[in-house]
Amino acid sequence: MYRKLCFGLFAVALLQGCATYVEHKLSSRVEPLGIPANMPEVIADLGGEQRQFCMPYLDGCTQYLYAPPITDVNKRNFEFTAVGENTTQEYKLSLNRQQIPEARRGTMVMLHGYGGSKETMFFLAEYYRFLGFHVVIPDLKGHGGSSHEQPGFAVDDVAMITTLINSLPARERPHPLFITGFSMGALAAVHVARQRNDISGLVLLAPMRQFEDAVYEVSKITHEQTSKIVSEKSIREGVQKTLMKRDIDPATLDLHQVLPPVKVPTLILASNVDNVAPFEYFKTLESRYVNVKEIPERHHFLMAIIDPKMHEHLYPWLQRRR
Template sequence: MYRKLCFGLLAVTLLQGCATYVEHKLLNRVEPLGIPANMPEIIAELGGESRQFCMPHLGGCTEYLYGAPIKDETGRSFSFTAVGDDKTIEYKLALDRKQIPEARRGTMVMLHGYGGSKETMFFLADYYRFIGFHVVIPDLKGHGGSSHDTPGFAVEDADMITTLIDSLPARERPHPIYLTGFSMGALAAVHVARQRNDISGMVLLAPMRQFEDAVYEVTKMTYKNTSKIVSEKSIREGVRNALVTKEIDPSSLDLHQVLPPVKVPTLILASDVDPVGPYDYFEALNSRYVTVKLIQDRHHFLMGIMDPKMHEHLYTWLQKQR
């Protein structure tokens, strides 16, 4: 009996330690996803500008990318090669001005996901620039060039994003203003739209499902060894504890709760094989304001890569908003 009790107490202690580890990881600066070392040079060559924006009243600074519309090119090609464990997939799209006539489109503010950065959104930004948008891509709190040591979990990023938008000269953020958000950035986009009355539309790419579920699924995908050691129960407990520490209501990170009250035209693109933001989780959100489209057989981290099907859904929807 004594031996069983000791093993039981040891198990409880280990589980509590694992939950604390998860909480600690979530509440500290996010480890960046790998990006090419020459990415700043690539962005500069493509016409992007890297800038810093400081917000004394919000307690810190962040970096952001700005890009003007591409008007001097008759065509643009987009290509990306995804190398997986068992297959390699190439995504390609070629556009010319006959398909994309020049038009005044406004500004697209782009918000990366958890673990990403402004740089991870720039290739999609290049597509937006070619079809006529000014683009603005900030680093979210606790990511990239942000001076904050703790992530904002979408909710706390909204004040920073809306302040940045307001700080830009009118020539760099002409109306209409749209938001594009990927994964957690999709939730940040919705919270920005809830604060403002000048958002004309939102594009939500692979928006994450309920935060607790999303963190568990991402852990299984990207930290396979950790997910074998740390139990699902501990991961979920660590997530809940992190939100309590940040005083964030879990319902504020559930698209089913925060999106319906926002009467802004919204396009959701989701995949049928993405456990983080599955299509069938969002299908019920189809409404007068919300359009949900399926992107088949697309990994979560590839949902921001442009190809003919993505272009068809996105460009067609944008044309309807004019």
């Protein structure tokens, strides 16, 4: 009996420790995804500028990328190769000025997902630039070039994003103003739109589902071995503790709760094989303002990569917003 009791207490302590570990990881500066060392040079060669934006009243600084539209070329090829453990997938799209007959005018603010950075969105930014957009891509709190040590979990990023937008000269952020958000960045995009009255459209790529579910599904992808040791219950408890300590209501991280009140044209692109952001989960959000389209057989972390299928949905939708 005594041995059983000790084992039971040990198991409880272990589970609590696992939940604390999850909370610690979520509350710490995010470990960056692998980005090529020469990426800053590549971005500079393509006409992008890395800048610093400081907000004294928000107690920190962040870096962001700015790039103007591409208007001096008649053709652009977009190529990306994703190398996995067992497969290699190539994404290719070629566009010319006959297909894109007139350059748009406007600004696209782009928000990366949890674990990403401004650089991870630049491939898609090149597509937007060819369409005629100015692009602005900040590092969110706790990521990349942000001075904050804790992530903002979308809701705490809003003040920084909207202040950055307001700080840009009019020539660098002409209207109409759009926001593209990937994964957690999609939730941040919606919260920014809730606080501004000048957003003309939202593009949500694989938007994060309910936070507990999303963290659990991502952990199975990015920490496969650890997820076999740390139980689902511990992961969910760690998420709950994190949000409680940050005083963040879980409902503010649920797209089904925060998007319907936003009367802004919205395009959601999601994959049928993405457990972090499954297409079927968002299909019920279809409405007068919201279009939900499927990108088949696409891994979650590749949902910000442009290809013919994504262009087929994205370009006509943007054209209707002119």
